[in-house]
Amino acid sequence: MIYNMYSKRKGFEILCPLGSYPLFLRKNKDDKEDMIKFIAEEGTRHKTSSLYVHIPFCDSLCNFCCFYRGLLEETQANRYLDALKKEIVRYSDTEYIRSSSFASIYIGGGTPTSLRTEQLTDLLSLLKERFKIRSDAEITVETTTHNAEGGKLEALYENGVNRLSFGVQTFKDSIRNILTLTDTRSEVISVIRAAQEIGFENIDIDLMYNLPGQSMDDWKMDLRQAAELELESISPNPLFVARGTAFAKQIATGEIPPRSGDQTEIDMYLLAINELENAGYRQQNLVHFVLPEKEHLYARMRFGSQDCLALGTSGGGFLGAYLYGNVRGINRYIEKIESANAEFPVNICAKLTAEELMHKYMIWGLHSIEVSKNAFWELFGVELTDVFPEQIESLERRGLIESDGSKIALTTAGKVWCTNVAEEFCPEKYVTIFEKMFGD
Ligand code: SF4
CATH class of the missing domain: 1.10.10.920 (Arc Repressor Mutant, subunit A)
Structure with a gap:
C-alpha cells in the first residue's frame, strides 16, 4: 500500500522549489519595487529572522550535484565577495533589517570552506558588525571533509560558528569514487573527529541513498557509521539525477550503474527512519534527524515561514509578505550590485x-x-x-x-x-x- 498511494511519486528534491509558491506565477516588477520601498521604510517590531548567505564556489565539482555552484577561481571569488559585502551593507542600512534580530545564520553553497580562512573570517566579522545577531544564535557553515584543513575549522569556531554541516554522502569508498568524491572513508572520519575535538557541539552530515550500486546493506552501514560517530544531526537525502547533466548521461550510457527505482528509495527512507530512531535520534523534519536535546534552528525557522534574509546569487528569501529570489549567475549578480543605481540583486518577487x-x-x-x-x-x-x-x-x-x-x-x-x-x-x-x- 505504501508504495502506491498516488499514481506517480514526486521526489523530495522538488519539495523545496514547490515551497517557492507563488513566485513562478508572478514575475511582477511592481512587487519588487514595493518590497524595496517596504524594507526601506517599515520596522519589524523586533522580529526574529534567519539569514542565508550563498557562496557559489567549490574547489572540485561532484558529478551528481545540481546546486547552483561553480569551480572556485580566485579573481571571481574576490569580486563576488566584494559584491556580497555591498549587499550586506545595503540591506543593513534599511529600517526593516535594522529593526530585526537574527537567531540563525546559514552559510551555504557551493562549499563556503573553499574560500580562504581570511575571506571566511572577514565575512563573519562583517555580518556581526552590520546585523543584530543574537548571542545564542545558531551559526552554520556548510563544508566538505576535503577542504576543512589548515586551521579553517578552528578559525570558524573562534569566530562564533557553532554548527557544521559536512557533505559526506556515503562512507563506502567504491561509491565515493563513482560520485567523484576525492577523499576516503577514513579521511572523512578523521576530519569529523577533528571537528569534534575543536569543540563543535552541533555537527550534521548529509548522507545520500539510492546511489548507483548502493545495496540496502551499504545504506544500513552508512547510517550505522554516522550514528557511531555520535553526531548531533544526520540528514539522509535521496539522490536526484537532474535532467541533461553529465551524470544523467553517464547513467544512460552505462558508464555509471543506474540507481534503483521508487520502491527501493522508499525502503531506504523507511530504513533510515528506523535505524536513526533506534540509535536515539528524533526526526525533526523530513530530512533532519537530531539528538533529542538538539535541533536545527535554521530549518525550524524557515519551515515555519519566519522571515529569512537571503543574500548572494540565487538566494531565496522571505521578508514581511514578500517572497523573493536573487539573480542566478555569479557575473549577473556582481553586475546588479555594481550597477550605477546600486540595486538590490532581486530578480523575482511576489507580495503574497x-x-x-x-x-x-x-x-x-x-x-x-x-x-x-x-x-x-x-x-x-x-x-x-x-x-x-x-x-x-x-x-x-x-x-x-x-x-x-x-x-x-x-x-x-x-x-x-x-x-x-x-x-x-x-x-x-x-x-x-x-x-x-x-x-x-
Ligand atoms: S561539494 Fe557540494 S556543492 Fe560542491 S559540487 Fe560537491 S555536492 Fe555540489
Whole structure:
C-alpha cells in the first residue's frame, strides 16, 4: 500500500522549489519595487529572522550535484565577495533589517570552506558588525571533509560558528569514487573527529541513498557509521539525477550503474527512519534527524515561514509578505550590485496575499512533519480545518496525515509521499506550471 498511494511519486528534491509558491506565477516588477520601498521604510517590531548567505564556489565539482555552484577561481571569488559585502551593507542600512534580530545564520553553497580562512573570517566579522545577531544564535557553515584543513575549522569556531554541516554522502569508498568524491572513508572520519575535538557541539552530515550500486546493506552501514560517530544531526537525502547533466548521461550510457527505482528509495527512507530512531535520534523534519536535546534552528525557522534574509546569487528569501529570489549567475549578480543605481540583486518577487500565505504556510509546514493548529490560528485568525477541510479530510482518510486538537502531522506514509501531500495545498494552476518546470 505504501508504495502506491498516488499514481506517480514526486521526489523530495522538488519539495523545496514547490515551497517557492507563488513566485513562478508572478514575475511582477511592481512587487519588487514595493518590497524595496517596504524594507526601506517599515520596522519589524523586533522580529526574529534567519539569514542565508550563498557562496557559489567549490574547489572540485561532484558529478551528481545540481546546486547552483561553480569551480572556485580566485579573481571571481574576490569580486563576488566584494559584491556580497555591498549587499550586506545595503540591506543593513534599511529600517526593516535594522529593526530585526537574527537567531540563525546559514552559510551555504557551493562549499563556503573553499574560500580562504581570511575571506571566511572577514565575512563573519562583517555580518556581526552590520546585523543584530543574537548571542545564542545558531551559526552554520556548510563544508566538505576535503577542504576543512589548515586551521579553517578552528578559525570558524573562534569566530562564533557553532554548527557544521559536512557533505559526506556515503562512507563506502567504491561509491565515493563513482560520485567523484576525492577523499576516503577514513579521511572523512578523521576530519569529523577533528571537528569534534575543536569543540563543535552541533555537527550534521548529509548522507545520500539510492546511489548507483548502493545495496540496502551499504545504506544500513552508512547510517550505522554516522550514528557511531555520535553526531548531533544526520540528514539522509535521496539522490536526484537532474535532467541533461553529465551524470544523467553517464547513467544512460552505462558508464555509471543506474540507481534503483521508487520502491527501493522508499525502503531506504523507511530504513533510515528506523535505524536513526533506534540509535536515539528524533526526526525533526523530513530530512533532519537530531539528538533529542538538539535541533536545527535554521530549518525550524524557515519551515515555519519566519522571515529569512537571503543574500548572494540565487538566494531565496522571505521578508514581511514578500517572497523573493536573487539573480542566478555569479557575473549577473556582481553586475546588479555594481550597477550605477546600486540595486538590490532581486530578480523575482511576489507580495503574497493572505490566502497565498496560508498555502505557503502549509507547504513549508509539512517539511516539518507537523503543523500546529494554534500557530495557524494565531497567524491568520481562522481555523486551519476551516480553510482546508477537503484536503484534510481526504488525506486523513487515506492515512497520509493524522490530526488531533492541536496539530496535523504526517504519518509514515505521509512522509514517504510528502511532496504529493504538499501539492494538495497548492493551487492547481501553480502545480501545472511547476510540473512543466520540474517534472520528468
Ligand atoms: S561539494 Fe557540494 S556543492 Fe560542491 S559540487 Fe560537491 S555536492 Fe555540489
